[in-house]
Amino acid sequence: MLDDRKKKVLQAIVEEYINTAEPVSSNALTTNHGLDCSSATIRNEMAELEKNGYLDKTHTSSGRVPSEKGYRYYVDELLNDKDISLEEIKYISSKLETKVNEIEDLTKITANTISEVTHYTAVSIGPKTANQIIEDIKFVLLGSRMMMAVILTDTGLVKETIIKFDEDVTQKQIETMNYMFNNKLKGQPIETIDRPLEDYLYDEMTYSVNVIKPVIEQLKKVIKEDENIYLEGANKSFDLPEFNSLEVAKNFVNILDTKEVVADMLNSGFAEDINVYIGDENKQDELKDFSVVTFKHKVNGKDLGTIGIIGPKRMDYSKVISVMKYINKKLKEL
Amino acid sequence: MLDDRKKKVLQAIVEEYINTAEPVSSNALTTNHGLDCSSATIRNEMAELEKNGYLDKTHTSSGRVPSEKGYRYYVDELLNDKDISLEEIKYISSKLETKVNEIEDLTKITANTISEVTHYTAVSIGPKTANQIIEDIKFVLLGSRMMMAVILTDTGLVKETIIKFDEDVTQKQIETMNYMFNNKLKGQPIETIDRPLEDYLYDEMTYSVNVIKPVIEQLKKVIKEDENIYLEGANKSFDLPEFNSLEVAKNFVNILDTKEVVADMLNSGFAEDINVYIGDENKQDELKDFSVVTFKHKVNGKDLGTIGIIGPKRMDYSKVISVMKYINKKLKEL
DNA sequence: TTTTAGCACTCTTTACTATTGTTTGCTAAC
């Protein structure tokens, strides 16, 4: 357990480092941090904090830099909600209040807003459909060999997909299928569109398997591939001093370019709403040198998409988390 | 007009520079370029090519680098179609033959393929819908205050959008609207969904304007916002030596982050199929230090999307163009 | 016992210099 002054020193170092990106010297803390003691005393505290693993040094005679343990302690114990300015509040409100027809657009707008306000890069992923409840399925014939399937879920999510057939299909056939699918699926979670449905339909349907098969295949495909990743403000990261290192910049672009990593990163949160991963805490090797804060957008416990902020370990956690909390509150009001 | 040997020298310099990214010395050209003369002779030729603006020097005693005029001459006059390897042909074929249900997916796959084969960053944009002919419009009621509109065009493009109402809507109303819209729009280009339609519908429809208005508004919005940009292989560019310059890297990320620039870039081609923009030839200031090759995917003169390769001015134009030509042929076969 | 001033020591950063190597342009010979 850290005593009061050590906490203050740690907090001061973390915040100073977040602001300046330069190793923090004992001298720098004697002013403007409410620490009423000399640099020598602070040096002693720093030495001990380092011994306990909260701080790192880049070389023997350099200032201190927070270690991952230091950041973690800061996030868990020392974080105070940052005030959001009036302009920011106005900006956020106006953005979130734009009328959207599709939930995924709302997630994108939210990602966009968070990125704009925090000045970090944001990514988002669409809702996980699997456990949403099917409210309605509609099949629409387009021409004679193409159909669109539209699934409406309890959270208002609309998922549509196109299905092509190898033979002509009649309006009658579409209607029968529509009836049967609805009959079987209405009120069921989307993931039901897997095994059991298939057997049932093959048994019941009297006409060509050529018609039902592509429908089932495509629907199965669609419910699995909910990896609709959206990226916002990649360039913002490039203004940060850590991106002067080509290696960092390259790794970053590589991460954003690898959808699997981004999807993994967004889907791997335990907490209900906000998750913070600092450096090595990330499950993805590629992210070991970055920090990630994710925010799950939910309504009635149902996933409506997840937004993630990715930046240097020296991230302004306080700002990011405050903004997310505020946005969460705003979204709940809608 | 350049004499034969000058052409050879220019071509050799361009190709050598494309390969090595290092200024090309007179010595480097004496071997392996079919130039049967000494370095001194080549130096004379180089001096003259420079005087005529085809070559640049980075400093008094450096090798030569092609100028933009040099690249342009190379692209226009000296380009020879590069062979595509058997593996590449196989790869391209297998990628393009994957069954897709939506045209935009095909464009994405094509962009992806070009990026993989050329090792450059690719972007793509969906089809311009405006001049496509409406074949069918279907309205589907989802719940009581939401509707999906599906537009099918003559090129097989399916465009769908969700429309929300402020009051309950009946199936009957949907059907009436569907009939009227089809009546007015079938066989017309999509852009018809603007002024004239509106007047007609307001006149004819007997029931609430609250129902028709959102439909028209949303449809108008959809046909205008066909800026569905897709990015592939951003990280590939970062392996190129020019991206060791932080400024270049940053500019590049900025470009890819600015959808308007990318959209502009993809939409600004005069030629029927393949357009090449070298450095300053780009209409967008941000692209002055890059080269862009775009490829329009068309069927029966109708736009199905455009794919662009963006890379350094020292781009392997020959490879890129050859691959695009081959893919174009392949696409036509489908 | 805790805090602080003072100072030696460590290490980075910057500027400067010398050296090496590459490539050109020019001249004169072929």
Add this chain to the structure above:
DNA sequence: GTTAGCAAACAATAGTAAAGAGTGCTAAAA
């Protein structure tokens, strides 16, 4: 018209010295 040879220009590299920032330790002060 072509080429060999050579001086000059310049980049790149390595090495050195000086300056600056910051720590850790010691001993004195509180």
